[in-house]
Amino acid sequence: MKVILRATKETMQHIAKYRRSLFVMIIFIWITGVLAPFLQVVLPSLFLYLIETQQSFATLMVYAGGISLLVAILDSAHNYLMQTYDPKMYVIKCKLTLRLYEKAMHVPYAQVEDMEYRQLLNRAQTNGIDNSSVGFEHFVRNGMELLIAVTGFFLYAIVFGSMQLWLCALVVTLSLLSIWFMSKAQAYEHVRKQDYAKADQQLQYYHHEVKLPGNGKDIRIFHLQDWLLAKIRYFQKCRVEVLQEVERKYLWAKWGSTFLSAARNLIVFAFFLHELVNGMSVSVFVFYTGAAAAFSGWISKIVNFYNETRRGALGIIDYDTYMDLPIEEEGATLNVPDEDMEIVFDHVSFRYPQAEKDTLTDINFTIHKKEKIGIVGSNGAGKTTLIKLLCGLYTPTSGRILINGIDIKKFAKEDLFTHIAAVFQDSCAMAYSVKKNVACKTKDSIDMDLVWDCLERCELKTKVEQLPLQEDTYISNQISENGVLFSGGEQQKLLMARALYRKANLLILDEPSAALDALAEAALYENYERAAKECTSIFISHRLASTRFANRILLFDQGQLKEMGTHETLLQQDGLYARMFEAQASYYQEGGMKHESTTTRSVDDLALDS
Numbered sequence: 001m002k003v004i005l006r007a008t009k010e011t012m013q014h015i016a017k018y019r020r021s022l023f024v025m026i027i028f029i030w031i032t033g034v035l036a037p038f039l040q041v042v043l044p045s046l047f048l049y050l051i052e053t054q055q056s057f058a059t060l061m062v063y064a065g066g067i068s069l070l071v072a073i074l075d076s077a078h079n080y081l082m083q084t085y086d087p088k089m090y091v092i093k094c095k096l097t098l099r100l101y102e103k104a105m106h107v108p109y110a111q112v113e114d115m116e117y118r119q120l121l122n123r124a125q126t127n128g129i130d131n132s133s134v135g136f137e138h139f140v141r142n143g144m145e146l147l148i149a150v151t152g153f154f155l156y157a158i159v160f161g162s163m164q165l166w167l168c169a170l171v172v173t174l175s176l177l178s179i180w181f182m183s184k185a186q187a188y189e190h191v192r193k194q195d196y197a198k199a200d201q202q203l204q205y206y207h208h209e210v211k212l213p214g215n216g217k218d219i220r221i222f223h224l225q226d227w228l229l230a231k232i233r234y235f236q237k238c239r240v241e242v243l244q245e246v247e248r249k250y251l252w253a254k255w256g257s258t259f260l261s262a263a264r265n266l267i268v269f270a271f272f273l274h275e276l277v278n279g280m281s282v283s284v285f286v287f288y289t290g291a292a293a294a295f296s297g298w299i300s301k302i303v304n305f306y307n308e309t310r311r312g313a314l315g316i317i318d319y320d321t322y323m324d325l326p327i328e329e330e331g332a333t334l335n336v337p338d339e340d341m342e343i344v345f346d347h348v349s350f351r352y353p354q355a356e357k358d359t360l361t362d363i364n365f366t367i368h369k370k371e372k373i374g375i376v377g378s379n380g381a382g383k384t385t386l387i388k389l390l391c392g393l394y395t396p397t398s399g400r401i402l403i404n405g406i407d408i409k410k411f412a413k414e415d416l417f418t419h420i421a422a423v424f425q426d427s428c429a430m431a432y433s434v435k436k437n438v439a440c441k442t443k444d445s446i447d448m449d450l451v452w453d454c455l456e457r458c459e460l461k462t463k464v465e466q467l468p469l470q471e472d473t474y475i476s477n478q479i480s481e482n483g484v485l486f487s488g489g490e491q492q493k494l495l496m497a498r499a500l501y502r503k504a505n506l507l508i509l510d511e512p513s514a515a516l517d518a519l520a521e522a523a524l525y526e527n528y529e530r531a532a533k534e535c536t537s538i539f540i541s542h543r544l545a546s547t548r549f550a551n552r553i554l555l556f557d558q559g560q561l562k563e564m565g566t567h568e569t570l571l572q573q574d575g576l577y578a579r580m581f582e583a584q585a586s587y588y589q590e591g592g593m594k595h596e597s598t599t600t601r602s603v604d605d606l607a608l609d610s
């Protein structure tokens with residue numbers, strides 16, 4: 001009951017906020033829902049009474065016509081209201097979805113990468129809003145029916161109780177027992193929802209992988225079909241197992257409930273038949289047995305709608321649980337000074353939540369104003385993690401990151417973000433027009449000259465000019481018929497244009513040349529050099545040749561800063577950097593492939609040697 005009361009409070013707040021007119025509808029549906037069936041019970045006994053009191057046929061017809069018309073009007077009004085309230089409900093669901101997404105896109109980034117938070121978000125969306133047989137919609141629809149059933153129950157209890165109070169009490173007691181059985185099954189279902197959500201999330205992931213156009217080639221060439229189907233089969237099996245266990249609980253509850261209903265009906269009919277045999281008039285017998293059947297009907301409806309309302313309420317609580325999750329207070333209010341950046345990593349260590357060891361350990365270095373820094377290192381060395389810390393997406397576990405002498409913890413995150421232009425490894429263009437992808441602004445505030453300038457600098461101008469709607473062309477053919485699909489390299493150029501458009505104080509490129517052809521890569525370096533003259537910049541790359549133009553290079557390995565210096569000084573040091581560079585360079589030299597001893601070994605192997 002507490003669950004229903006809590007969900008009622010939340011729902012009333014949502015309706016009051018987004019569609020007040022729904023309250024009026026609910027009241028009408030309530031009144032018509034109670035009156036129509038009551039008239040149907042009264043009708044047969046009224047006719048019997050009129051016959052017993054020897055009324056004329058004409059009088060009988062007037063009563064019959066009047067009451068039938070009234071019932072028809074009430075029924076139609078009730079049905080009409082039940083239909084027209086759907087669009088209003090949909091509007092509220094849309095608003096709730098927007099609120100959910102707004103939160104999901106504002107929570108600290110750490111939560112985005114956290115599995116538990118993602119599950120909660122999934123539950124909030126599926127159970128709270130999307131699934132019409134559990135969440136908000138289900139709660140309102142069944143809650144209204146419950147309200148009608150409870151009112152009907154009290155109305156009939158007055159009628160029925162006036163005849164025999166003990167019988168009324170017995171029927172109520174048996175019905176309450178039924179409710180108890182069903183609520184036990186529902187509580188079990190709610191507990192198991194966590195397992196549902198887990199399996200659903202895994203299934204969604206694999207469904208997505210199967211349908212992703214980019215995966216089509218790999219699936220066929222590497223024969224991933226059986227493996228993917230086996231995964232889907234496995235998680236479907238997990239889902240079915242949970243479902244079966246839940247359904248078993250429901251089955252027992254329903255059997256218990258059916259047995260109690262049969263006992264209740266038997267007792268009621270035995271009592272009234274006894275009264276009829278002992279002189280009760282037929283019209284009174286029909287009225288009371290009708291009222292008793294309807295009374296039982298209301299109780300069954302209460303049991304049924306109570307359970308369904310509770311099921312809906314639990315979905316609403318899933319939604320609220322996510323919405324109530326605290327968002328870390330943005331205590332910091334300082335704005336980042338709009339000037340060239342000097343960045344200091346001061347004994348910075350970082351460990352991901354739930355990880356067993358640090359990803360970065362005691363990192364110390366300074367990046368001077370307008371310096372171009374190249375970052376290199378083996379896979380998993382912690383390069384991207386370092387960038388996430390610098391962008392304020394994560395906070396160091398210990399140590400400090402300073403921008404112009406101020407700890408970045410003191411800067412308001414939103415402001416910090418506006419001073420950074422980053423192209424991440426896994427960034428991709430979104431289903432918007434080319435110009436919006438570059439400017440990330442609304443139509444009216446886009447500087448089109450700058451957009452074209454950035455596209456030109458990234459070698460995309462000619463391509464965009466040839467598109468059906470030029471800069472207004474969508475980067476996706478799923479949203480717009482005239483949309484186009486960009487290749488991986490073209491997307492990277494577009495993201496580079498986006499970074500240039502921002503004219504930020506700090507430019508970060510995390511492996512931006514991976515998908516580019518040789519000429520595009522050379523153009524990117526040229527562009528980067530030009531853009532980097534105006535700001536402090538960091539360029540992460542596995543292609544060591546690309547870091548030659550950096551003022552300094554930082555080499556990371558296993559979460560530690562191992563080497564630091566210019567390309568030349570690092571080569572002279574003859575350490576890990578020199579060997580990595582030599583390994584890559586040998587591929588471009590004549591006969592390079594013959595240098596088996598170095599060229600066929602991975603960078604990680606070389607790292608182990610150091």
Ligand SMILES: Nc1ncnc2c1ncn2[C@@H]1O[C@H](COP(=O)(O)OP(=O)(O)OP(=O)(O)O)[C@@H](O)[C@H]1O
Binds near residue numbers: 113352377379425
């Ligand atoms: N959200 C996360 N939670 C837990 N561990 C993570 C998370 N993200 C990354 N890691 C781990 O941190 C380590 C460093 O990852 P990171 O992405 O920073 O490496 P990288 O140097 O950029 O690698 P690459 O060159 O392959 O891109 C890896 O072992 C990775 O598994």
